[in-house]
Amino acid sequence: MRRRFFQDVPESDWLSYEWQIKNRIKTLEELKRFIDLTPEEEEGIRRTRGIYPMAITPYYLSLMDPEDPSDPVRLQAIPRAVEMDEKVQSRGEPDALKEEGPIPGLTHRYPDRVLMVVTTFCAVYCRHCMRKRIFSKGERSVTREEIDIMVDYIRRHEEVRDVLISGGDPLSLSLEKIEYILKRLREIKHVEIIRFGTRLPVLAPQRFFNDRLLDILEKYSPIWINTHFNHPNEITELAEEAIDRILRRGIPVNNQAVLLKGVNDDPETMLQLSRKLLRIKVKPQYLFHCDPIRGAIHFRTTVDKGIEIIRYMRGRISGMGIPTYAVDLPGGKGKVPISPSYVVRREGDKFIFQSYDGDLVEYTIDEVT
Secondary structure, three states: OOOOOOOOOOOOOOHHHHHHHOOOOOOOOHHHHHOOOOOHHHHHHHHOOOOOOOOEHHHHHOOOOOOOOOOHHHHHHHHHHHHOHHHHHHOOOOOOOOOOOOOEEEEEOOOOOEEEEOOOOOOOOOOOOOOOOHHHHHOEEOOOOHHHHHHHHHHHHHOOEEEEEEEHHHHHHHHHHHHHHHHHOOOOOOOOOOEEEEEEEEEEEHHHHHHHHHHHHHOOOOOOEEEEOHHHHHHHHHHHHHHHHOOOOOEEEEEEEOOOOOOOOOOOHHHHHHHHHHHOOEEEEHHHHHHOOOHHHHHHHOHHHHHHHHHHEEEOOHHHHHEEEEEEEEEHOEEEEOOOOOOOEEOOOEEEEEEOOOEEEEOOOOOOO
């Protein structure tokens, strides 16, 4: 495991989640001790202060190439001036997906599932975050009273079968509060599935070296974890160990990557990411088109780029390694999948398909009546 910049830190500290959080790099002066920042990065840190703040765990910082301003981990974690550029700030919306509703923290978009946002805290504040609007609110978690209001809503809506707990990072909450949420939800008979949206396996995998946390998650099973590896460089020995610890408690892990310009908008990069995810037994579930969020517009690619990536992966990796490419529609209209079309033309019951390697193949449907 690389420990760039932190070779003198004792192993016991390096493997401590609490140490990682306590020693997050949050200022320009601190970051300059480790990385020779570009003028754009320095300006970005200054201009985003108090609006889109910076915080980086020592672990995630150690994955960066200090000599390469285009390093994919660096691009995800260090602010750049473009975030505050007029062209970026004038486009997109803070809440493009219309998550905020009458009950603070609760979104009921689909009939059978709800979203609970339970904290504004993250181990690392990703520059492409779909909830950048909450960064300026400070680091806080919901109170028990706020939790009770959300749980009461879920109890009264018997159509809700699936609850996604997110943030910020919900698994950054205290163990007592995590258990309080899970216990309250498991008292509701119609809640069948509970999911956590967390990037801690990527940003601070040490969180999952805590057996008591894993005991709690296992106790309230079925629990699912959706995480967020965006680049092959983020899959390290410690990340793999964290995933293994989760899986051994019977908790499946899916990955939901975001297509990001300059980070992973390359077919071979995404292929390598999926290969490494499968190797550590994580299902590449989604590749999301970057949302039209104010302050993150510069990460957006064309939809054609996403289709190109999915087409490239077909035939080069098994089907379970190909994520569903999807757009989360503005206005809270939900996710829609986008897939390359392999139908070249149709003549009655005869189809002409293009195979993954470009051959044209005739296929006739013989319906038996």
